[in-house]
Amino acid sequence: MPPVQTVLTTVLTEKFEVSPESVLPGATLESLDLDSLALAELALALQEELGVKVEEHEAAKRTTISELVAVLHSKRTEQDAL
Template sequence: MSPAQTAVTAVLTQKFEVSPESIRPEATLESLDLDSLALAELALALQEELGVPVEEDEAAKHSTVGELVAALNAKRA
């Protein structure tokens, strides 16, 4: 698991109480019951966790977990 994937999984399970088995690459953030406020909190938490800027459009309702992880991995590279 990449550091970005680990961070996304940790934040979603600990801060938003998403079940680990529902965090799949193809799952959209909306399907994980994250509303717009939660998405803003997710972006901020990931920014703090990974030390890279996370734009709100990268953590948008239509984004999948896989797309978010890929964007974060690219920023860390």
Template sequence: MRGTPVDEVRHHLTALLTGKFEVPPEAVTDTATLAELDLDSLARVELVVTLQEEWGVPLDEDDDTLDGGTVGELLRRVHALLDAAPGAGDPDPS
């Protein structure tokens, strides 16, 4: 969705990491890597699928952002994809 505020993306990503992946909220920082949050390769694929389903962003599980990247890099990537993708929209509340 064009014009999605970065804080909205940050809030949703943090809620996803803390809710679905049981990451402690204080661990979700811009400099934390997904590996530091104990997201193994399977969890990262699940994260990609969830972001694709909820946001409609065309992320790929081979994206470098997911392999060694930080939460901040993932946040910026998702935000850029939301701004660029005409079909991306608000997160699915379910």
């Protein structure tokens, strides 16, 4: 299974046309020009790719890449433990 960071970067660059250089740990989703609709689409895409539920507040405008990776990694680890 690919690392969460890789999946997130791939989804952002392929589905939302974000440049890979912009996907930095401290970048917020808002700074990547993702609006509310794009955030909802991102949550669904990540859910499909990673197999974990992504709550709306976890992928919000002020969420940073590193925060999102940490949350998703934790959820995936929990799920794998079940």
